[in-house]
Amino acid sequence: MRQIKFINSNWxxxxxxxxxxxxxxxxxxDFTKVDIPHTNIELPYNYFDEREYQFISCYAKRLxxxxxxxxxxxxxxxxxxxxxxxxxxxxxxxxxxxxxxxPFSADITDFIKYDEENILVVKVDSTERKDIPPYGNVVxxxxxxxxxxxxxxxxxxxxxxxxxYTRTYNCLEExxxxxxxxxxxxxxxxxxxxxxxxxxxxxxVLYSVEKELEINKDMSINTxxxxxxxxxxxxxxxxxxxxxxxxxxxxxxxxxxxxxxxxGFRDAKFTTEGFYLNGKLTKIVGLxxxxxxxxxxxxxxxxxxxxxxEILKYDLGLNLVRTSHYPQSRHFLDRCDEVGILVFEExxxxxxxxxxxxxxxxxxxxxxxIKRDYNRPSVILWGVRINESQDNHDFYxxxxxxxxxxxxxxxxxxxxxxxxxxxLEDVFTLNDFAHNGGxxxxxxxxxxxxxxxxxxxxxxxxxxxxxxxxxxxxEAKAVEHAHRHLRVINEVLGSEEISGTISWCAxxxxxxxxxxxxxxxxxxxxxxMFRNKKYAAYSYASQKDCKDGIVLEAITEACRGERDGGGxxxxxxxxxxxxxxxxxxxxxxxxxxxxxNTYKNLEHPPINVYHILSSDLNLPVSDEDKNAIRNFVIxxxxxxNLVDLTPEDYNFFGQIAARANITVPMILGVVYKLAxxxxxxxxxxxxxxxxxxxxxxxxTIGELRWRSGIEVIPDDTVLSIDKTSYDATRVVVxxxxxLGNPLKFNNEFVEVEIDGPAKVMxxxxxxLVAGTSAFWxxxxxxxxxxxxxxxxxxxxxxAKIDII
Ligand code: GAL
Numbered sequence: 136m137r138q139i140k141f142i143n144s145n146w147x148x149x150x151x152x153x154x155x156x157x158x159x160x161x162x163x164x165d166f167t168k169v170d171i172p173h174t175n176i177e178l179p180y181n182y183f184d185e186r187e188y189q190f191i192s193c194y195a196k197r198l199x200x201x202x203x204x205x206x207x208x209x210x211x212x213x214x215x216x217x218x219x220x221x222x223x224x225x226x227x228x229x230x231x232x233x234x235x236x237x238p239f240s241a242d243i244t245d246f247i248k249y250d251e252e253n254i255l256v257v258k259v260d261s262t263e264r265k266d267i268p269p270y271g272n273v274v275x276x277x278x279x280x281x282x283x284x285x286x287x288x289x290x291x292x293x294x295x296x297x298x299x300y301t302r303t304y305n306c307l308e309e310x311x312x313x314x315x316x317x318x319x320x321x322x323x324x325x326x327x328x329x330x331x332x333x334x335x336x337x338x339x340v341l342y343s344v345e346k347e348l349e350i351n352k353d354m355s356i357n358t359x360x361x362x363x364x365x366x367x368x369x370x371x372x373x374x375x376x377x378x379x380x381x382x383x384x385x386x387x388x389x390x391x392x393x394x395x396x397x398x399g400f401r402d403a404k405f406t407t408e409g410f411y412l413n414g415k416l417t418k419i420v421g422l423x424x425x426x427x428x429x430x431x432x433x434x435x436x437x438x439x440x441x442x443x444x445e446i447l448k449y450d451l452g453l454n455l456v457r458t459s460h461y462p463q464s465r466h467f468l469d470r471c472d473e474v475g476i477l478v479f480e481e482x483x484x485x486x487x488x489x490x491x492x493x494x495x496x497x498x499x500x501x502x503x504x505i506k507r508d509y510n511r512p513s514v515i516l517w518g519v520r521i522n523e524s525q526d527n528h529d530f531y532x533x534x535x536x537x538x539x540x541x542x543x544x545x546x547x548x549x550x551x552x553x554x555x556x557x558x559l560e561d562v563f564t565l566n567d568f569a570h571n572g573g574x575x576x577x578x579x580x581x582x583x584x585x586x587x588x589x590x591x592x593x594x595x596x597x598x599x600x601x602x603x604x605x606x607x608x609x610e611a612k613a614v615e616h617a618h619r620h621l622r623v624i625n626e627v628l629g630s631e632e633i634s635g636t637i638s639w640c641a642x643x644x645x646x647x648x649x650x651x652x653x654x655x656x657x658x659x660x661x662x663x664m665f666r667n668k669k670y671a672a673y674s675y676a677s678q679k680d681c682k683d684g685i686v687l688e689a690i691t692e693a694c695r696g697e698r699d700g701g702g703x704x705x706x707x708x709x710x711x712x713x714x715x716x717x718x719x720x721x722x723x724x725x726x727x728x729x730x731x732n733t734y735k736n737l738e739h740p741p742i743n744v745y746h747i748l749s750s751d752l753n754l755p756v757s758d759e760d761k762n763a764i765r766n767f768v769i770x771x772x773x774x775x776n777l778v779d780l781t782p783e784d785y786n787f788f789g790q791i792a793a794r795a796n797i798t799v800p801m802i803l804g805v806v807y808k809l810a811x812x813x814x815x816x817x818x819x820x821x822x823x824x825x826x827x828x829x830x831x832x833x834x835t836i837g838e839l840r841w842r843s844g845i846e847v848i849p850d851d852t853v854l855s856i857d858k859t860s861y862d863a864t865r866v867v868v869x870x871x872x873x874l875g876n877p878l879k880f881n882n883e884f885v886e887v888e889i890d891g892p893a894k895v896m897x898x899x900x901x902x903l904v905a906g907t908s909a910f911w912x913x914x915x916x917x918x919x920x921x922x923x924x925x926x927x928x929x930x931x932x933x934a935k936i937d938i939i
Pocket of ligand 1: 275459460522523552566596598599600601639659
């Protein structure tokens, strides 16, 4: 039977490599003790030199195996080493690997010394080698360095299961079918074995099949199938039901290997009419995700990877994530399977196609990606083009052919930005950046494909560099950012030719000098690098069903001095409430409803507030004239600046003034005052959200506020030492005002103190960005209580985490 031992703690690491290390000639004083996932160098948050991570380093691990393991096959499985590496055991070269996003195994069987210490040495080349995808030209993301995904030891019999590839059929019928390719590695002789496949719901075996098979030496694939499977639940977005498949290999009634994986029964298909999940037309609304984090780059453990999925699914309400531009952590994808979010996964690359050797590596990436993630119900599309590359008929014919041979069920896509480029995939996937704030949101399918027939079609990027927005940008910019995302969602929901949109992007990310804002950050996220929300995040969150959480966010600082020209109207409220009521300084103003004219297709269009004039207007004019004045303000605010009055406007006010026997300035004074104008006392607005006629949420915004405290909010309050590597969680820090709102223009310094068995990943002193930030803390192998104190310049606060 197989044994899997994770070997992620206590590696020796040195930021350089010497040939003598290969033979285990390692002076521990020259090395640091590290745990995997590990980044070869911690980087500052921004303004660093990206050459800092580009070097060759050495990782070493002492291994002991007792002689009971003699006769077994022993592998070291690496899940991700950036960017290339050579693996040695006891001075022997075992294997090399090129490419940082796909797993590989080192067969150390022949070089192990039993009952003695073995030294495993990995030479890790994290330079941006032009011969390995994504490199060869510039790339708009960083790849960092090190053994940044987990490592394990796999001890199996000479004949063992290497992998299984499951396919489900007739999912929409009562009677379903499961096909399982069992990949067996026979390092012994040709022989007969029994292979069984069980379909389980938790521990309960629902169906099983067994066959005696002649298994030849080397690698072979044998297909078993279970027909007429009944009574199953489908894997769906709201009910991501997972089953498992367990495969056993038996010799003379003894189980010699057993392998399990989770699967889901679901039917996913892009058609010319759109994307169907389980027979239901489902508009895709998603975002692209880079797997990077501040300071530690790619090196984040399971819980943190999974948290990103939870943010995308539960906080933002998305139904798809694109793993731009490479296969991402298995933990991330596990969580996608578990929570019900679809995945478009693609091979590493960025615009550049290298020579034939380079292409061979990309083709191997196709194979490794598909083989790793074959059984995942969340994955609905394989991306088999280098993101945004030129056409290359031969190369992309090969990537498509391979993907279809390996996986005859899933469709292929290939992300392009070049219109009318050659369509070799099943789904035409285009990065459509047509929207620049004007009327036009997307080009037509025909303009994109150049074909005179309809094809399955998906927009895989929009926004991003068209409108980079920092969380501390001027309000008007952040608001337009939110509206651009809303426009994209609105457009796609109303389109009959686009299956969905995956905008750019979920989180800000570190990048190379030739991209970003000069500080090595691309501010393209709807959330910052710490996963804190910008206004645009609420463009997505507000589209959620209110049963998944009530959202009400006025995307304004509600402060007249932040606006060009002053004033606090208009502003938008992003909410999934039916309508809102607004009170100004305690006085009821009005009820406001979603703008269904501008955003016809959104479930929850924004509520635009164009006036905050109370109904009595405080003027001795008729009700009719009060209405006329209110409508005047609304129109003026919608079309431009309330201050910029024309002779016709004066004439309009003149007539009202004459009727009421008052002066025009009297009316204007009231209008400006009530519109929240310059030179009046602070505005305070309370916004109440209503669902089915009931008030369900209330928030107060406005000018009369001040910093009043610091919030320290861990994502998790319990961490575990019983994980495959160290555990970690994010702790969000927020300076809040007297209303409980974050202080967008605060950038004070904070300092973190930890008391207990944990440590901060990255610096413990940092400046806040837009009044907020976060840090991650990780376990160090001991259980206990951890007190986290965060001291700001004026306040401090504590949180507690238990490590069990
Ligand atoms: C795209 C590219 C992405 C990112 C984005 C920024 O062209 O595919 O990786 O660079 O632009 O908007």
